[in-house]
Amino acid sequence: MANSVWSDKIVQLLHRINNFYLPGSCRANCRRFEVDGSQVGFIMPHVASLLTRYGDVFKVTPEGALSLCQSLDSYHKRSEAVDEVLRTLRQHSTLRCLEGWRDERYNVMDKFSDTPSMWMERAATSLFGVKRYGVHINGYTVSESGDVSMWLARRSPTKQTYPGLLDNLAAGGVSADMSIKRTLVKECEEEACIPECIAQEARPVSTVSYTYEDGEGVFAESQFVFDLELPASFKPRVGDGEVQDFYLLPIQEVKELLATEDFKPNCALVVLDFLIRHSFIEPDNEPFYQDFVSGLHQAL
Incomplete structure (x- = not known):
């Protein structure tokens, strides 16, 4: 996908998931x-x-x-x-x-x-x-040559929301009786069979915030983002049935997928944040760099 086409699609995604701020909302x-x-x-x-x-x-x-x-x-x-x-x-x-x-x-x-x-x-x-607050985990690996790949989940076709779309390695909302870190460990264990000793290695790195309307209500969400570097030998497994499969993909392929309809929109934003923080998107080469950054941090 040409860079300009990819960039335009990402801007459209950011507008869609922040449409509460746009004229006519x-x-x-x-x-x-x-x-x-x-x-x-x-x-x-x-x-x-x-x-x-x-x-x-x-x-x-x-x-x-x-x-x-x-x-x-x-x-x-x-x-x-x-x-x-x-x-x-x-x-x-x-x-x-x-x-x-x-x-x-x-x-x-x-x-x-x-x-x-x-x-x-x-x-x-x-x-x-x-x-609403949630936790999203970017699971990734780094090869001996330095190449980065990312684990993505494919949501179950029976999920209430966004069935069958690509998702982060693990994610979930922070319920009233849970802390952020406990939510992280719980979602890793339940969705991807990641043991607590590995999940605890996840590092808090960012938040991603956005607000959208869908005609039925207003969704004001903020996600606490964690990066979890996994050993090359580790493979997540389907746990509670909310995921149907996991894929380990080269980071360039993941980047291309962000501009398709195959990604759950807010999870695409979490990956976009990862790409920016790890310098896979740089301001000298991306004319919409500032738009990307501001679009990831829209809070009411």
Whole structure:
């Protein structure tokens, strides 16, 4: 693929996964979602109209934000009250995202280091545009001659989201009861049968952040990125069934794949970040270098 064509496709990918910031997005029409006076998300108008029916849980502030009622003044009270509303909506609304209910709790906070204000069912987070945090692991090898290859996973065809697309070696969301490092070890063990003694060698290297809308909700996500150099003799194995296969590919082939429809979009961004950090993409040779870097770090 010619360099200019490849670059254009990567720019298009970055625009697509950051479309909440582009002209014509729903952002101007969204209500801010506030908890205890602090904004923690964005809510689309059609979702806000459903939530305001539950006046004992949600209220519209004088400034037009959607907030939780003041009587919900603790982590537990907020979480339980919102969860009850969501379970009702799951039964009586047409919100498609709630069909993917996972019984998995995500903490709600503006920054990962903040004290969480509540937890929320993972499938509902896009309805509120609250930040979701995850861990992604770049697994790679370096030959004796210095050539770099990367392990990629092919997602199971039965996955709820992006079935059959290419993924990072291992990845997963950080649930309410988990730390970042524990999530890393868990996902490595479950998805790729990587033992903890090897997973612990992964190095935190970056974050990748982006926000997109899909007509149903707002996805504000930040991924903690780790690099894990694996021995040449090590081969990941399919674990919990979320992956159907693993491939070890030369880094140039991986780079070409980023510009195809075969990659899960946010995982493509994680690999793009790897290529930049390891100087496989350099500013003298890539006219969109600055666009790539800024597009990888868009945070609300």
